[in-house]
Amino acid sequence: xxxxxxxxxxxxxxxxxxxxxxxxxxxxxxxxxxxxxxxxxxxxxxxxxxxxxxxxxxxxxxxxxxxxxxxxxxxxxxxxxxxxxxxxxxxxxxxxxxxxxxxxxxxxxxxxxxxxxxxxxxxxxxxxxxxxxxxxxxxxxxxxxxxxxxxxxxxxxxxxxxxxxxxxxxxxxxxxxxxxxxxxxxxxxxxxxxxxxxxxxxxxxxxxxxxxxxxxxxxxxxxxxxxxxxxxxxxxxxxxxxxxxxxxxxxxxxxxxxxxxxxxxxxxxxxxxxxxxxxxxxxxxxxxxxxxxxxxxxxxxxxxxxxxxxxxxxxxxxxxxxxxxxxxxxxxxxxxxxxxxxxxxxxxxxxxxxxxxxxxxxxxxxxxxxxxxxxxxxxxxxxxxxxxxxxxxxxxxxxxxxxxxxxxxxxxxxxxxxxxxxxxxxxxxxxxxxxxxxxxxxxxxxxxxxxxxxxxxxxxxxxxxxxxxxxx
Ligand code: ADP
Ligand code: MG
Numbered sequence: 254x255x256x257x258x259x260x261x262x263x264x265x266x267x268x269x270x271x272x273x274x275x276x277x278x279x280x281x282x283x284x285x286x287x288x289x290x291x292x293x294x295x296x297x298x299x300x301x302x303x304x305x306x307x308x309x310x311x312x313x314x315x316x317x318x319x320x321x322x323x324x325x326x327x328x329x330x331x332x333x334x335x336x337x338x339x340x341x342x343x344x345x346x347x348x349x350x351x352x353x354x355x356x357x358x359x360x361x362x363x364x365x366x367x368x369x370x371x372x373x374x375x376x377x378x379x380x381x382x383x384x385x386x387x388x389x390x391x392x393x394x395x396x397x398x399x400x401x402x403x404x405x406x407x408x409x410x411x412x413x414x415x416x417x418x419x420x421x422x423x424x425x426x427x428x429x430x431x432x433x434x435x436x437x438x439x440x441x442x443x444x445x446x447x448x449x450x451x452x453x454x455x456x457x458x459x460x461x462x463x464x465x466x467x468x469x470x471x472x473x474x475x476x477x478x479x480x481x482x483x484x485x486x487x488x489x490x491x492x493x494x495x496x497x498x499x500x501x502x503x504x505x506x507x508x509x510x511x512x513x514x515x516x517x518x519x520x521x522x523x524x525x526x527x528x529x530x531x532x533x534x535x536x537x538x539x540x541x542x543x544x545x546x547x548x549x550x551x552x553x554x555x556x557x558x559x560x561x562x563x564x565x566x567x568x569x570x571x572x573x574x575x576x577x578x579x580x581x582x583x584x585x586x587x588x589x590x591x592x593x594x595x596x597x598x599x600x601x602x603x604x605x606x607x608x609x610x611x612x613x614x615x616x617x618x619x620x621x622x623x624x625x626x627x628x629x630x631x632x633x634x635x636x637x638x639x640x641x642x643x644x645x646x647x648x649x650x651x652x653x654x655x656x657x658x659x660x661x662x663x664x665x666x667x668x669x670x671x672x673x674x675x676x677x678x679x680x681x682x683x684x685x686x687x688x689x690x691x692x693x694x695x696x697x698x699x700x701x702x703x704x705x706x707x708x709x710x711x712x713x714x715x716x717x718x719x720x721x722x723x724x725x
Pocket of ligand 2: 489
């Protein structure tokens with residue numbers, strides 16, 4: 254489940270806002286005992302799933318700082334085990350009242366500048382950590398990203414000395430729509446196979462590397478080294494800040510492009526909206542190929558979920574997610590790829606810890622908070638009447654008429670029920686819109702359908718399908 258690789262991670266205990274003293278032996282012993290308590294309190298399985306990679310960073314007065322390697326672990330532990338961890342500490346040290354849980358990647362970045370690195374330039378040029386799962390093989394292509402994908406592929410397949418087709422390649426999209434995935438895929442593909450050197454850097458890493466290099470007077474070496482690579486991949490350009498780093502970035506970009514090296518950039522907005530950059534820079538960025546990736550359609554979301562499940566199954570063969578659950582997730586988690594990933598992680602965690610198969614009910618419970626309310630679409634009563642009439646093959650005037658034959662009565666009741674549940678109209682208003690009926694007739698229809706939906710599966714599915722059609 255680890256998102257990042259931490260090859261060169263070294264522990265740094267003194268670079269946070271609050272100063273934590275180096276750890277003493279007694280603290281280490283206490284930590285061992287706390288871990289022992291945790292292990293016996295949650296059991297071996299849970300312990301090794303969630304706590305095995307938790308480290309003690311330090312103890313200061315009432316607070317203990319612990320770290321884990323991923324954001325996912327952090328949020329899971331906070332949501333499910335915060336109290337448990339605290340009480341295990343209190344059993345050893347009653348004065349402890351607070352547990353701070355941090356993610357080690359973030360600390361590593363913060364530490365990199367606080368502690369003047371001996372080889373700042375090399376550190377910066379080591380690139381940002383790559384996630385081994387973010388490759389072309391796992392990238393699902395859909396309508397919204399076809400062009401970006403094709404352009405990225407083209408870039409990745411280039412060879413040293415090939416003419417560069419578009420430079421820079423600039424990809425922009427909102428959060429969680431696959432920018433980082435595509436950029437890392439380019440990096441993986443470029444670095445394996447041919448002799449080119451591809452460097453992936455987040456804009457933040459670029460800044461830290463540069464600032465650190467300036468401090469240690471190796472700025473020149475840093476620039477030279479940076480210019481010595483074949484493909485520079487910069488993620489999250491919108492975070493590039495500060496006049497001198499921007500100027501430096503600008504020089505680097507110009508130097509690389511002029512030398513025929515490929516530059517690939519991702520940001521959350523088009524070049525014209527990068528307000529802090531100067532005009533020349535913006536037009537240089539816009540001078541290559543600018544591609545936008547749109548929101549993930551339902552089909553693409555389903556594809557991403559399937560690819561995630563397949564990846565998880567490589568390590569957890571017994572993990573399986575029924576199609577019905579995948580459909581449900583693809584339909585209801587609409588905002589971005591991160592939430593899709595989060596949903597699969599939760600189902601995996603849940604089914605492993607409880608040794609239970611994934612069911613629709615479990616999925617609904619586990620991912621509830623990932624389902625953000627859709628901007629409610631305003632549904633009109635006319636739309637309801639039109640859609641219902643079409644579904645049941647009657648005319649809209651049949652619905653409004655006083656005919657009482659069964660083939661009209663049921664559709665009319667369904668339409669009134671939908672009008673009550675999907676709009677804010679009052680019962681009398683709905684009655685008026687259905688051929689001037691009384692509000693008690695509407696109420697009767699609503700109750701009738703409510704009761705039927707609860708026991709008649711076919712009708713309930715019909716109603717759900719009508720709701721979907723209306724909400725689309
Ligand atoms: P961004 O950098 O645009 O914020 P990411 O690249 O981090 O988004 O994507 C968020 C999550 O969604 C990741 O887990 C990523 O693998 C997944 N994802 C997004 N788009 C796709 C896609 N087209 N195919 C497969 N996974 C995707
Ligand atoms: Mg990203």
